Amino acid sequence: MSISEASNVAHQFYPPNSESYDNGIIISVILDCFYHLEYVKQSVNSVLEQDYDNVELMLVDNAASDDISSYLKEIHTNNKNTSLIVFKENQFDWHDRDKNVQICWNAGVNYCNGEIISHLSYDDMFSKNYAGKMAKLFEDNPNCVTAGPLPVSIDEKGNLNKDIENGGGDFLISNNRPRYIDGKKVALDFIKGSPERMFGAPGEILAIKKSILLDYNGFEQGIDILQLLKYSIHGDIGFDQDAKAYWRHHAFQANKQAVAKGHIDVKVFKKFIERSNIINIWKEHFPKSEVQLLELYLNETMRQKPLNMSQ
Numbered sequence: 687m688s689i690s691e692a693s694n695v696a697h698q699f700y701p702p703n704s705e706s707y708d709n710g711i712i713i714s715v716i717l718d719c720f721y722h723l724e725y726v727k728q729s730v731n732s733v734l735e736q737d738y739d740n741v742e743l744m745l746v747d748n749a750a751s752d753d754i755s756s757y758l759k760e761i762h763t764n765n766k767n768t769s770l771i772v773f774k775e776n777q778f779d780w781h782d783r784d785k786n787v788q789i790c791w792n793a794g795v796n797y798c799n800g801e802i803i804s805h806l807s808y809d810d811m812f813s814k815n816y817a818g819k820m821a822k823l824f825e826d827n828p829n830c831v832t833a834g835p836l837p838v839s840i841d842e843k844g845n846l847n848k849d850i851e852n853g854g855g856d857f858l859i860s861n862n863r864p865r866y867i868d869g870k871k872v873a874l875d876f877i878k879g880s881p882e883r884m885f886g887a888p889g890e891i892l893a894i895k896k897s898i899l900l901d902y903n904g905f906e907q908g909i910d911i912l913q914l915l916k917y918s919i920h921g922d923i924g925f926d927q928d929a930k931a932y933w934r935h936h937a938f939q940a941n942k943q944a945v946a947k948g949h950i951d952v953k954v955f956k957k958f959i960e961r962s963n964i965i966n967i968w969k970e971h972f973p974k975s976e977v978q979l980l981e982l983y984l985n986e987t988m989r990q991k992p993l994n995m996s997q
Contacts (some may be wrong), residue, residue, distance in 0.1 A: 688887050689690060689792045689795060689796065689899070689900065689904030689905075690796075691703075691788050691991070692699070692788060692792035692793045692904070693793065693796055695773065695777065695789050695793070695827075696773065696774045696775065697771055697772060697773045697774065697793060698771070698772045699769070699770075699771050699793075699797055700762060700769060700770040700771075700772070701769055701797075702742075702762075702766060702767055702768055702769050702777065703762070703763060703766075703768075703815055703934065704764050704766045704767075704971075705737070705766060705767055705799075706739070706927070707740050707767070708739060708740060710739075710755070710825070711740060711798035711800075711801055711821040711824055711825055712740045712741075712742055712799050712801055712802070712803060713738070713740060713741050713742070713800050713802045713804060713820055713821055713893065714741075714742040714744055714794070714798035714799060714800030714802065714803050714804065714896075714917055715741060715742065715743055715744065715804045715805070715817075716744045716746060716790075716794035716795070716798070716803065716804070717729060717730065717733065717743065717745055717746065717805070717807075717808065718742065718746035718748050718786055718790040718794075718807045718808065719746065719747060719750050719754050719758060719808045720743070720746060720748045720749070720750045720751070720776060720982075721750065721751050721808075722808065722809065723751075723753050723754050723757060724806055725809040725934065726754055726757065726758075726808045727757065728776065728833045728844070729806055729807070729808050729811055730743070730761055730809055731743070732806070732811035732812045732814075732816075732932075733806065733812065734761075734765060734768075734812075735758045735760065735814055736812070736814055736815075736816060736817045736818070737814045737815055737817075737818055738815075738817040738818035738821060740767075740800075740802050740817070740821065741767065741817045742767045742798060742891055743767060743768045743769070744769050744771070744794040744797065745758050745761065745762060745769065745770045745771070746770075746771045746790045746791075746797055746887065747770065747772040747773065748773065748776055748777055748786055748790050749766055749773050749774065749775050749776035749777075750775050751768065753845070755772070758770055758867040761765050761829070764858055769797060769904065771790070771793050771797065772951070773789075773790065773793075774821060774951065777789040777790050779855045779876065783905075787905050787907060787909050788904075788905065788906060788907060789815055789908065791904070791905040792905055794824075795900075795904055795905065795915050796818070798896065799922070800822070800896060801824075801895065801896055801897075802820065802824055802833075802893050802894070802895060803893065803894055803895075803896050803899060804817075804820070804893040804894075805890060805905075806931075807864070807889070809934040810931070810932055810933050810934055811840075811844075811931075811932040811934075812835070812929075812931055812932070813835070813929055813930035813931075813932070813935075814949070815928065816835055816929045816930070816931070816985040818857065819835065819928060819929035820833050820835070820893045820926070820927040820929065821923070822926070823865070823866075823924030823925075823926060824893075824895070824924065824975045827866055827922055827924065829866075829916065829921045829922045830866060830867065830921060830922045830923070831894065831895045831898050831918065831920050831921035831922065831923075832869065832892040832893065832894050832895070832898075832913065832918040832921075832923050832924070833892065833893050833923065833925065834887070834891045834892045834893065834923070834925055834930045834931075834970070835888070835891070835926060835927075835929035835930050836857060836858060836925075836928075836929065836930055836931070837857040837860060837861070837887045837888060837891060837930075837931050837933050837934065838857070838927075838928040838930045838931065838932050839857070839888070839932075839933050840932045840933065840934050841934070842934065844932075844934070845956060853913050853963070854925075857887065857888075858927060859883060859952060860880070860883045860885070860886025861883075861884070861885060861886055861925065861927070862882060862883045862884055863884045863885065863925050864925070865924065865925055865926065866922045866923070866924055866925075867884070867922060867923055867925075868922060868923075869914070869917075869918030869919045869920065869921060869922060869923045870919050870921055870971070870972070871884070872884045872885050872914060872918060873914050873918060873919050874916050874976060874979070876911075876914050876915070877979055877980055877982075877983035878979065878983075884913060885923075886945030887910075887931075887933075888933045889910050889933065889969065890909045890910055890913050891913070891931055892913045892917070892919050892923070894913070898917050898920055899917070902916060902917065903962075903963075906955075906961065907958035907961070907962075908962065909956075910957070912962055912964065914970075915964055915980070916962060916964050916967060919967075919968075919972075920971075921973055947992050954990050955987065955988055956988055959984055959988075963983060964980070964984075965977065967985075968980050976986065978990060
């Protein structure tokens with residue numbers, strides 16, 4: 687499904703009741719919600735409380751529970767620079783867990799004002815300086831096409847996780863890169879098994895230039911790896927470790943439930959790799975030897991994934 691096709695899925699768009707931006711870069715944060723109101727509130731508040739004025743909050747009601755739908759309507763009504771998209775039917779399937787990425791996120795992109803697009807999960811949070819730090823990275827380097835904060839792991843109560851082996855810590859040791867670095871170098875390190883430990887995150891984390899998203903079909907399934915392999919390779923990656931993305935680890939995470947249900951499917955992985963056109967894109971930007979490294983990485987990743995045990 688392309689970014690334009692996401693518009694054809696039944697939804698209603700409610701523009702901001704008021705807008706106020708200065709001449710600086712606008713950072714648009716897409717936040718799609720379905721359940722767990724308390725986490726949603728914390729996530730939304732972390733965007734509303736940014737210390738940077740040019741933040742657009744793009745709320746997406748993914749056919750959410752009634753309590754969340756009411757809350758999102760209230761937030762939309764009472765806050766500037768806040769839009770709301772409401773889907774009639776929930777965009778999720780255990781056999782297609784990134785369906786919401788292609789539909790909900792791309793619907794957000796279609797309406798966003800920002801030159802820079804970011805996404806925040808319903809159960810995660812940003813530090814107050816996130817948007818300002820990201821905007822600064824793009825402002826200071828015209829060749830910067832993606833940028834990220836430092837991931838920090840928190841538990842279900844919002845406490846910092848200290849146990850690195852269990853996903854804890856602040857991931858600084860696995861984000862060993864300077865303020866700016868060529869995205870191609872980071873992508874190559876990643877597919878080689880990260881010997882230089884340039885990039886590590888528990889999920890999607892990079893803010894991306896809207897122009898890059900539009901040029902390359904918007905957000906796609908497999909965004910966790912495509913953020914590096916498809917989008918970041920077109921320029922520099924910015925990094926500011928003083929900005930934080932707080933990643934919540936809890937029992938109700940979709941990936942954990944999917945493992946329990948047996949929904950880790952090599953066929954799904956193969957399908958989104960083909961749809962992303964990533965190999966042909968690399969052929970345009972990398973020498974043959976490095977394209978072969980990508981193919982080796984993808985084949986090895988598919989080999990390690992079991993067939994869907996629920997089928």
